[in-house]
Amino acid sequence: MTLFAIGVGGTGAKCLEALTHLHACGLIDRGDGGAGRRSLGTFLVDPDQQSALLLRAQTAISRYGALRGAIADRSDRFARGDLHDYGHWSPLSNSSGAVSLDQVFPKAILTNQASGLAGLFDCLFPPEEQQADLEVGFRGRPPIGAAVMNRINLEQEAQTGQWQRMLSDIQAAAGNGEAPVIHLFGSVFGGTGASGVPSLGLLLKNWLREQNLGSVTVQASLLLPYFDFDGQGDGDTGVHAEARNFQLNTDAALQYLRASGPSCFDRVFLVGSDLKARFGFSIGGTSQSNAAHLVELLAALGAREQAPANASGYAFVLSRARQGQIGWEDIPDDEAVGAALAQGARFAVAWLNNLSLEIDAAQQVPMGTFLSGAPWARRFFSPSGAPTATSGGRPPIRDATELSLKTCIDRYAETLLQWLQQISSNVGSGFEQELFSPETLKRTSSPDNALHKVVRGKARPDRPEASDTVETIKIAMDGLPAAAISRVGMAGLADALWTLCA
Amino acid sequence: MRPSEWISLLACVIVGTLWVFLGQNALFLNVFAGWLVGPGLNLQDFLQTGSSPSFTVLWIGCLTALLIWYWHTFSRSTRSSAEVRRMRGRWWLAALLLVLFGWFSQLTFTVFRWQVTGTSPLEGGGVNYYPVPPMGWILLLVVVVLDVILLFWLPTVLASPRSHRFVVPGAVTLRGGR
Structure with missing residues (x-):
C-alpha cells in the first residue's frame, strides 16, 4: 500500500x-x-x-x-x-x-x-x-x-x-x-x-x-x-x-x-x-x-x-466531547493513535535527554569505565570498544557509521519533539489539550530521567511514577533475554528503546 | 526492589549480627586465643570490655551507614553512567570511613578509654590499656574489615535498588550485565 x-x-x-x-x-x-x-x-x-x-x-x-x-x-x-x-x-x-x-x-x-x-x-x-x-x-x-x-x-x-x-x-x-x-x-x-x-x-x-x-x-x-x-x-x-x-x-x-x-x-x-x-x-x-x-x-x-x-x-x-478541551478520546482511532504518539514522544524524550547524551559521554572515557556505570550498553556495543571475534557483531561505540546513525536519530527526534511541543502548547486561548505535557517536550543539556509526565490522559502508560524512568528502561535492556535483542549497534539500541517506550 | 532482594538484605543483616555477637567471639576464644592473649591479659575480660563493645559500635555504625545508603538510593534514581560512577566514589568513601571508624573504636576500647579514665583493665596490672600482642592487633584490624564487608558491602551489593546496584564494586559481575 x-x-x-x-x-x-x-x-x-x-x-x-x-x-x-x-x-x-x-x-x-x-x-x-x-x-x-x-x-x-x-x-x-x-x-x-x-x-x-x-x-x-x-x-x-x-x-x-x-x-x-x-x-x-x-x-x-x-x-x-x-x-x-x-x-x-x-x-x-x-x-x-x-x-x-x-x-x-x-x-x-x-x-x-x-x-x-x-x-x-x-x-x-x-x-x-x-x-x-x-x-x-x-x-x-x-x-x-x-x-x-x-x-x-x-x-x-x-x-x-x-x-x-x-x-x-x-x-x-x-x-x-x-x-x-x-x-x-x-x-x-x-x-x-x-x-x-x-x-x-x-x-x-x-x-x-x-x-x-x-x-x-x-x-x-x-x-x-x-x-x-x-x-x-x-x-x-x-x-x-x-x-x-x-x-x-x-x-x-x-x-x-x-x-x-x-x-x-x-x-x-x-x-x-x-x-x-x-x-x-x-x-x-x-x-x-x-x-x-x-x-x-x-x-x-x-x-x-x-x-x-x-x-x-x-x-x-x-467533533470533540468538551467545549474547551481536547483529549485522546476526541482523536480518531484513539487507542492506536494515542499509543503510537505516546511511544514516539517518550522515545524522543528518552533518546535526546538521556541515551544520546550517554553515547556522547561514552566518547570521552574508556569503554570499560563507561560500561561499569552502563552495563546496558554492552548488549549493543562491543564491550572491548573494538570489533572482535567475541563481540557477536556488536560494533564499537565509537564507530563512525554508528555515530552517523546517532546523528540522524538525534536530528529526527529533535524535530519530532519540537513538533509535539508545538501542537501541545499552541492550542489557543480558552482551549486546553490533555494529550502531552509541553514543558517535558524539550531538549535538556544534562541527562534527564523522568518519563511519567510526558503523556497525559488515557494514552499514558499504566506504570507507577517511580518506575516510569529511562533508568528503568536501561535496567530492562540489560536484563532482556538474548532472543529479544536481535539487532545491535545504534539501530539496535534505538529499536530496543522504541519497544520499551511503549 | 524485588522480594528476593529484600530477603537478601534481611539475611545479610541477620547473618552479620550473629557473626558480630556470637561467631566472632567464638572464633577469638577457640581459634585465635593465642594471638590475642598478652602478658597478664584475661581473654574473657578483654572480649567483654574491650573487643565486644568496639565491635558493637562498629555494628551500629554499619547499620546506620546501610540505612543512609538505602534511604539515599531509594529516594533518587541515577540518570547516567557518569552519575553511577560518581556514586561509586561515595560508596568507597563510606566503606573507608567505616573501616577507619572500626579501627578507631578498637583503639578506643582497648587503649584510649583506659588512658582517659586513668584506670587499668588488668587486675593488679601497671598498664592502663589492654596489652594485645601485634598479631592480635592485626587480627582485630582484619576482622574489622571483614565486618564491614559482611555488614556493608554484602547487603549493598545484593540489594541496592535499580542502577545503584552497579555502584557497588563487584555488583556488575555478581548481578548485572552479561
Whole structure:
C-alpha cells in the first residue's frame, strides 16, 4: 500500500509535517497484516519557496528520510515506514520567470491580441492583484491561485521532474495491484491551498481517468479556519491575507465543494476549530513561521482512514466531547493513535535527554569505565570498544557509521519533539489539550530521567511514577533475554528503546 | 526492589549480627586465643570490655551507614553512567570511613578509654590499656574489615535498588550485565 501525500500551500506543508511524524510513529501502517507495510510519498506544492512552513515540512521529511535511509533493515520496529520524497514544486515554475499575475498572463500581449480577454482579466483582477509578487504565495486570494493553478498541464508535467517521478510511481503502484491513495492537504480559507487543492484534485482525477487507473483513490483533508492573525498588514505589504476574509473564502470553497467536489475528490475530510489559535501576521516567506497545531494532526489522520468496501458519504467531519478541551478520546482511532504518539514522544524524550547524551559521554572515557556505570550498553556495543571475534557483531561505540546513525536519530527526534511541543502548547486561548505535557517536550543539556509526565490522559502508560524512568528502561535492556535483542549497534539500541517506550 | 532482594538484605543483616555477637567471639576464644592473649591479659575480660563493645559500635555504625545508603538510593534514581560512577566514589568513601571508624573504636576500647579514665583493665596490672600482642592487633584490624564487608558491602551489593546496584564494586559481575 502506498500513500501519496500532496501538501498545497503553507497549511498543506504543515499537514505533511504532521503526516511524516505519524508515519515515523508507525501510524500509516494499519496493522492489517495482509496489506503489508505502507510507504509514504510526499510532495509539496507552493509558489512561496522561502516559506518557513515549507522549510519546516522539508526538514521533517528530509530528517526522517535520512534516518530511514541510515536505519535501512537494521531495526525491527523503529523507523520502519518507507518514505519517498518527491520534493517541492512551484506552480510558477513553468511561467518563464513570471512572479506576478500580469506576467503569468502577459497583459500587453493580451491587450494587443485579445482585447476582450484583457478586459475580462481587468474585470476579474484589480490592478494590485495583477501586480502582486506571487513568490510569497497567492496572498490569501483564491482567485489568483485558481488562475495560476488552472494553467497546469498535468500531461505535460508528467514528462519531467518531480511530477513525472510521482505520477510514474502511482502508475507502478496501481500496476502492482495495490490500491494507491492520493491525499491532498491544504486550507480552504487562504490563497494557495484554497485554489490549489481543488485544482490539483481535478487535474489528478482527470489524469487518472485518462490513464485508466481506476484503483487509485483521490481524497483530501481540507482545513477550515483554525487560526487568526494577531496583527494585520499595512500599505507596504500590498495585497495580503486577512483574517476577516477567512470565513468568506471558506463559504466560497464549501459551495464549490458542494457543487463540484466529487469531480475533484472521492472523499474529503473537513477539519477546523471554533476556538482559534493566534499567529503573528505575515504575508509569507521566511517570516511565516506559524507553530504546528493540533488541527493539522487531525487533518493528517484523515490519510489513515480507509474507505470501507460499501463506503457511503463524501465529506467527513470531527467533533470533540468538551467545549474547551481536547483529549485522546476526541482523536480518531484513539487507542492506536494515542499509543503510537505516546511511544514516539517518550522515545524522543528518552533518546535526546538521556541515551544520546550517554553515547556522547561514552566518547570521552574508556569503554570499560563507561560500561561499569552502563552495563546496558554492552548488549549493543562491543564491550572491548573494538570489533572482535567475541563481540557477536556488536560494533564499537565509537564507530563512525554508528555515530552517523546517532546523528540522524538525534536530528529526527529533535524535530519530532519540537513538533509535539508545538501542537501541545499552541492550542489557543480558552482551549486546553490533555494529550502531552509541553514543558517535558524539550531538549535538556544534562541527562534527564523522568518519563511519567510526558503523556497525559488515557494514552499514558499504566506504570507507577517511580518506575516510569529511562533508568528503568536501561535496567530492562540489560536484563532482556538474548532472543529479544536481535539487532545491535545504534539501530539496535534505538529499536530496543522504541519497544520499551511503549 | 524485588522480594528476593529484600530477603537478601534481611539475611545479610541477620547473618552479620550473629557473626558480630556470637561467631566472632567464638572464633577469638577457640581459634585465635593465642594471638590475642598478652602478658597478664584475661581473654574473657578483654572480649567483654574491650573487643565486644568496639565491635558493637562498629555494628551500629554499619547499620546506620546501610540505612543512609538505602534511604539515599531509594529516594533518587541515577540518570547516567557518569552519575553511577560518581556514586561509586561515595560508596568507597563510606566503606573507608567505616573501616577507619572500626579501627578507631578498637583503639578506643582497648587503649584510649583506659588512658582517659586513668584506670587499668588488668587486675593488679601497671598498664592502663589492654596489652594485645601485634598479631592480635592485626587480627582485630582484619576482622574489622571483614565486618564491614559482611555488614556493608554484602547487603549493598545484593540489594541496592535499580542502577545503584552497579555502584557497588563487584555488583556488575555478581548481578548485572552479561
